[in-house]
Amino acid sequence: xxxxxxxxxxxxxxxxxxxxxxxxxxxxxxxxxxxxxxxxxxxxxxxxxxxxxxxxxxxxxxxxxxxxxxxxxxxxxxxxxxxxxxxxxxxxxxxxxxxxxxxxxxxxxxxxxxxxxxxxxxxxxxxxxxxxxxxxxxxxxxxxxxxxxxxxxxxxxxxxxxxxxxxxxxxxxxxxxxxxxxxxxxxxxxxxxxxxxxxxxxxxxxxxxxxxxxxxxxxxxxxxxxxxxxxxxxxxxxxxxxxxxxxxxxxxxxxxxxxxxxxxxxxxxxxxxxxxxxxxxxxxxxxxxxxxxxxxxxxxxxxxxxxxxxxxxxxxxxxxxx
Amino acid sequence: xxxxxxxxxxxxxxxxxxxxxxxxxxxxxxxxxxxxxxxxxxxxxxxxxxxxxxxxxxxxxxxxxxxxxxxxxxxxxxxxxxxxxxxxxxxxxxxxxxxxxxxxxxxxxxxxxxxxxxxxxxxxxxxxxxxxxxxxxxxxxxxxxxxxxxxxxxxxxxxxxxxxxxxxxxxxxxxxxxxxxxxxxxxxxxxxxxxxxxxxxxxxxxxxxxxxxxxxxxxxxxxxxxxxxxxxxxxxxxxxxxxxxxxxxxxxxxxxxxxxxxxxxxxxxxxxxxxxxxxxxxxxxxxxxxxxxxxxxxxxxxxxxxxxxxxxxxxxxxxxxxxxxxxxxxxxxxxxxxxxxxxxxxxxxxxxxxxxxxxxxxxxxxxxxxxxxxxxxxxxxxxxxxxxxxxxxxxxxxxxxxxxxxxxxxxxxxxxxxxxxxxxxxxxxxxxxxxxxx
Numbered sequence: 001x002x003x004x005x006x007x008x009x010x011x012x013x014x015x016x017x018x019x020x021x022x023x024x025x026x027x028x029x030x031x032x033x034x035x036x037x038x039x040x041x042x043x044x045x046x047x048x049x050x051x052x053x054x055x056x057x058x059x060x061x062x063x064x065x066x067x068x069x070x071x072x073x074x075x076x077x078x079x080x081x082x083x084x085x086x087x088x089x090x091x092x093x094x095x096x097x098x099x100x101x102x103x104x105x106x107x108x109x110x111x112x113x114x115x116x117x118x119x120x121x122x123x124x125x126x127x128x129x130x131x132x133x134x135x136x137x138x139x140x141x142x143x144x145x146x147x148x149x150x151x152x153x154x155x156x157x158x159x160x161x162x163x164x165x166x167x168x169x170x171x172x173x174x175x176x177x178x179x180x181x182x183x184x185x186x187x188x189x190x191x192x193x194x195x196x197x198x199x200x201x202x203x204x205x206x207x208x209x210x211x212x213x214x215x216x217x218x219x220x221x222x223x224x225x226x227x228x229x230x231x232x233x234x235x236x237x238x239x240x241x242x243x244x245x246x247x248x249x250x251x252x253x254x255x256x257x258x259x260x261x262x263x264x265x266x267x268x269x270x271x272x273x274x275x276x277x278x279x280x281x282x283x284x285x286x287x288x289x290x291x292x293x294x295x296x297x298x299x300x301x302x303x304x305x306x307x308x309x310x311x312x313x314x315x316x317x318x319x320x321x322x
Numbered sequence: 323x324x325x326x327x328x329x330x331x332x333x334x335x336x337x338x339x340x341x342x343x344x345x346x347x348x349x350x351x352x353x354x355x356x357x358x359x360x361x362x363x364x365x366x367x368x369x370x371x372x373x374x375x376x377x378x379x380x381x382x383x384x385x386x387x388x389x390x391x392x393x394x395x396x397x398x399x400x401x402x403x404x405x406x407x408x409x410x411x412x413x414x415x416x417x418x419x420x421x422x423x424x425x426x427x428x429x430x431x432x433x434x435x436x437x438x439x440x441x442x443x444x445x446x447x448x449x450x451x452x453x454x455x456x457x458x459x460x461x462x463x464x465x466x467x468x469x470x471x472x473x474x475x476x477x478x479x480x481x482x483x484x485x486x487x488x489x490x491x492x493x494x495x496x497x498x499x500x501x502x503x504x505x506x507x508x509x510x511x512x513x514x515x516x517x518x519x520x521x522x523x524x525x526x527x528x529x530x531x532x533x534x535x536x537x538x539x540x541x542x543x544x545x546x547x548x549x550x551x552x553x554x555x556x557x558x559x560x561x562x563x564x565x566x567x568x569x570x571x572x573x574x575x576x577x578x579x580x581x582x583x584x585x586x587x588x589x590x591x592x593x594x595x596x597x598x599x600x601x602x603x604x605x606x607x608x609x610x611x612x613x614x615x616x617x618x619x620x621x622x623x624x625x626x627x628x629x630x631x632x633x634x635x636x637x638x639x640x641x642x643x644x645x646x647x648x649x650x651x652x653x654x655x656x657x658x659x660x661x662x663x664x665x666x667x668x669x670x671x672x673x674x675x676x677x678x679x680x681x682x683x684x685x686x687x688x689x690x691x692x693x694x695x696x697x698x699x700x701x702x703x704x705x706x707x708x709x710x711x712x713x714x715x716x717x718x719x720x721x722x723x724x725x726x727x728x729x730x731x732x733x734x735x736x737x738x739x740x741x742x743x744x745x746x747x748x749x750x751x752x753x754x755x756x757x758x759x760x
Contacts, residue, residue, distance in 0.1 A: 049437045052389055053429040056422065062396045063422045066407050067415025074408030077400030081715050088397050089728065092390045096732050099386035106379050106743045114735060149715050287412030291491040295415055302423035309430045309453075317437050 003293040004286035007068040010299050011061055012270050018057035019266055020176065020259040023169075025051040027177025029094065029126020030170070031200060032119070039193055040119075044102055046184045049317045051098065053310060058091075067295050071285030072277040076140075078149035079278060083136040083157055090129030097122035127170055134169025137269065138162030140278060143220050147282040161218040164211055171208035172262045178204055179242065179258040183251040187318075198246055205243050205258070212265060223279055228271035235264025327709055329718040330402045333725055335694070337394055339687050340729050344388035346686065349462050349508070350515025351381045352432075352455040354544055359448055369537045373544070375439070377519075379743050382436050387736060389429070391729075402718070406701050406711035413475070413489035414468035421464035424457040431457075459508055466507045467494035472702050473693065474498040474570050486705065498570045502563035503693075509556045510689070513644075514682040516549025521679020522744055524672040539666045546675060549682070550648035557641050567696075568605055571703060572614040573623065574696035577630040581615040588613040593635060625698045633691040640685040647678055 028043045066073040077084065097118040104115030138161045145151050156162070178201035185193035212235075219227070238260025245254035277284040286292055324332070355377045362371030396418075400407050431453040438447050474497040477490030494500065523542035527534045568575040575581075579601055581588055587610045590600035599609035606613075616624050654665045665671055701708040 049433040052386065053426065053433060055389060055393070056426045056429050059393055059396060059425060060422050062393075062400075063415070063418045066396075066400065066411035067419055068412065070411030070415075071408050073400055073411055074404035077397075077404045077407065078713060078715065081401055081713070084397060084401060085721065088394055089724070091393055092728060092732070095390035096387050096735070099383050100735050100739055103379060103383050103739055103743065106739070112735075112738045112742050114738070118735060149713070153715065153717075287415065288488040288491075291412045291415060291489070294491045295412075295419055298416060298419045298423075302419070302426070306423060306426045306430070309427060313430045313434050316434060316441055 002286075003289055003296050004068065006296050007064065007286070007292050007299070008274055008284075010296065010303075011064045011068065012267065014057050014061040014064060015270065016263045016266055018054070018061060019172075019262050021050070021054040022057055023130065023173040023262065024176045024180050025054055026094070026126045026130045027170075027173030027175065027204075028181065029123045030174040030204075031177060031181060031197070032123040032126070036193075036196070038190065039196065042181060042185055042188070042190070042193060044098075045188075046181055047098065048102060050314070051095075053313065055091075055095065064295070064299060068287050068292055069277075069284045070287060072282070075147045075277045075282045075284075079145040079147060079151065080136045080139065081149060082153035083132040083139065087129045087132035087136070090125040090127075090132060093121050093125035094129060097125060130169040130173045131166040135162040135166035137169070138165030138215075140273065141165070141219060141223055141269070143223070143279055143281070145278050145281070147278060161215065164215045164218060168208060168211040168215060171204050171211055172265075174204040175201060175208050175242075176258050176262065179246060179251070179254050182246070183255055186251050198249075201246050201254075201258075202243060205239065205246070205261075208261070209239055220279075223272060226272040228268040231264050231268035231271060233264075235261050235268065238264055324719045324722070326716055326718045327712055329722045330712055331708070333718065333722045334398065334402060335691075336722070336729070337391065337398060337725060338690065338694075340733075341388065341391040341395055342686065342690065343683060344384050344391060345462065346511040346514045346683075347384050347518065348381070348388045348428075349458040349511035350548070351377060351384065351519075352451060352458055353512070354515065354519060354548060355381060355435075356448065356451040356455055357544060358540075359451065363444055363448060367540075369540050372537060373541050376743065378436055380740060381432070383736065383739055383743070385429075385432060387732060389425075392425075394725075401715075401721075402713055403701065403711040404713050406706060409486070409706065410489065410702060412491070413477070414471050414494045416491050417464045417468040417471075417494040421461050424460040424464060427453050428457040428461065459511075462508055462511055463504045466504045467497070467500050469693070470494060470497040470500040470503040473503070473697055474500075475702050475705050478705065499563070499566045502559060502566045506556070506559045506563045506689075509552050509559055510682065510686050513549050513552045513556055514686055516545045516547070516552070517644075517675070517682050518549075518679050519545030520549055520675050521545075521677075524666075524675040524679075526744070527666060528669070528672050528676060534666055539664055542666055542675070546651060549678075550644070550651055553641070553644040553648040557645060560637075560641065565605070568614075571697070573616060573619045574625060574630070574692075576614060576616045576618070577625045577627045577696050578634040578692055579613075580627065580631040581613055583615040583617050584612065585615065586610050586612045591635075592638065623699065625696050630692055630696045633688040633695070636688040637685045637692065640681045640688075644678065644681065647674055650674070 025047050028047050032040055032043045034040060062073075065076075100112075100118040101115055101122055104111035104118070135157045138159075139145055139157045142156070142159060142161045144156045144159065157166075178197050182194055182197040182201055185197055216224070238257045242254050242257035242261060245251075245257055273279060275283050287295070355374050358370045358377065359374035361367060362369075362374060431450050434442070434450040435447065435454055438450060442450065471494040475489075475493065476496050476498070477493035478486055479488045479490065481487050520542050523538045523545065527538050527542065564575070564578070567578070579588075580591060581601070586602070587599045588601040589596045589598045590604060591597075602611040602613055603609045605611065616627065651665060651671060654668055654671055658665050658667070697703055699707050699709075701711045
């Protein structure tokens with residue numbers, strides 16, 4: 001295993017963390033589209049402390065990608081310009097809108113004008129971003145993209161596979177978010193919300209499963225042959241387990257299982273893709289070995305510092321969530 | 323119609339400028355916040371604690387906008403300049419990798435700081451602010467090393483025919499302008515933050531004389547001391563940075579100073595004035611020394627002179643004015659202290675400080691224009707030209723307009739909310755609100 005392979009695994013680890021943690025924050029936006037005020041308050045309470053740290057995983061992935069695989073990063077930037085721009089727009093609007101909505105009335109009283117509108121923008125942009133990322137992944141898989149970006153800005157993504165994978169990403173984010181929020185509602189003693197959110201978790205989980213099944217026959221044969229089936233099996237089992245645990249009301253365990261479903265799918269996909277940036281078109285050209293080795297060292301040392309800090313933060317801030 | 327290269331450059335300039343305004347506040351504000359909280363803990367002075375809480379809310383909103391606008395930049399590098407990233411992404415990879423971890427720690431400990439007021443012991447809470455303050459400075463430093471490398475690329479591994487094979491990973495830390503550029507940037511962050519904070523309290527005290535109380539005076543003083551005390555050091559570091567440019571990027575230096583032709587005994591121009599032989603004296607300590615003009619490089623390699631020169635002059639002018647303001651404030655403070663008065667009772671000083679608030683931000687942007695426009699036509703100095711780095715996608719003008727529209731909307735909302743944070747009731751009376759508003 002070369003330094004580049006380790007680096008690719010670290011990128012995948014970061015991508016998985018972003019999907020599971022950042023994805024839950026995007027999914028929360030789906031459940032913010034409601035008239036139920038208590039549910040919207042729960043979303044703010046649950047996301048407020050953690051979304052920025054979760055968002056850094058995306059920056060981690062981007063930086064590890066362009067440092068470790070500069071050629072691949074350039075190819076992906078060129079061929080995914082359309083969906084990446086849309087995702088970016090969603091990221092900016094989502095983050096800023098959430099902060100504006102949260103601090104619109106910093107000392108109580110009526111909020112600053114426009115705060116309600118930012119609340120809506122938060123919810124809608126939370127859906128745009130995972131859809132765009134999902135469509136980008138579908139576009140890569142479909143094999144119609146060209147390394148020089150000549151396949152078009154948006155046209156390659158208006159095909160069945162990218163559209164299904166975009167929807168799958170939204171459903172998966174909604175599922176993880178609903179599972180996490182159910183636990184939070186349970187912890188803060190809001191039985192009504194537990195019932196509401198549990199129903200939403202079951203529905204979105206079923207939708208995500210159905211979309212994943214729908215995507216399978218759309219995969220090009222060459223890609224399907226390379227799919228890492230053990231990882232996909234983890235995804236299927238975790239998803240089914242999470243649904244069952246939710247149904248029985250074992251929320252804390254359901255959290256772990258729910259994270260396994262998208263994580264398994266993502267890993268199965270990424271392992272099939274590697275070492276290609278665009279399958280059959282361009283490989284993900286790595287940085288010089290000396291640089292790759294040093295980046296692996298820095299990333300490992302950094303993660304040893306960051307992961308315990310993150311866990312400490314979660315423990316402290318959850319301590320009196322009731 | 324803008325051509326794609328111009329549109330891409332304008333978009334980069336616009337998104338960097340937008341980001342950097344929030345980034346500098348994100349670097350500086352945590353230090354003020356920590357200072358205020360520490361003073362409150364040490365002395366039991368509730369005004370300081372109240373200031374720390376108020377500032378922490380502003381930091382929360384500013385950090386969110388800074389974080390997302392920073393993400394935009396890291397994606398834009400690839401979207402707009404894929405050739406540049408393909409060839410040099412790993413050259414400054416270590417800088418950005420380190421920056422991402424600094425950013426991680428900043429986000430994690432800022433969350434602990436913002437949401438931990440009631441959940442951590444006062445001491446533990448204060449300690450959580452330390453990584454926020456340190457990693458903010460570290461992020462700014464790491465990112466600036468990447469830019470310094472673009473201005474003075476080192477560690478290039480070339481083949482027998484001079485073609486570029488690869489790059490050494492630690493180049494950004496060894497680039498000749500890294501030292502002065504990083505120092506200049508970090509000081510600029512503190513200067514901007516200090517003067518912006520002082521201006522907020524100066525304005526409040528001017529509008530409503532009843533507000534000339536302990537709370538506003540402390541906020542004013544903390545910002546003024548942080549900002550003004552750095553005016554002179556920043557000028558000295560600026561001098562260091564300018565000498566580095568003169569040595570390693572003579573064309574940029576010539577554009578900054580507006581020197582067309584290589585000559586002996588070059589005058590120094592500031593605005594409409596020209597002082598004979600001063601530039602030679604300043605740079606080489608010899609009034610008759612030879613200064614390289616733009617003609618040291620072929621016409622195709624020269625940066626745009628007018629904008630580089632004007633921006634440099636704006637930065638120098640603001641720097642000189644801030645030194646004068648610092649001197650006047652120090653004198654006023656010394657006089658008033660002996661009489662038992664407070665400088666905040668001087669209306670003139672308050673007006674000057676209120677006006678001075680935006681000035682360092684103008685200087686900051688002007689300074690970056692000097693750095694970036696002065697490096698043109700190169701994206702990596704003498705290695706890669708900017709047009710070579712451009713994406714093959716077209717229609718970049720649309721991206722520019724969308725970016726401008728979105729950022730304008732964000733600015734309007736942000737200003738409205740920051741004003742509300744500044745104008746609300748004192749945070750001492752709302753101890754429990756943190757939890758419920760969270």
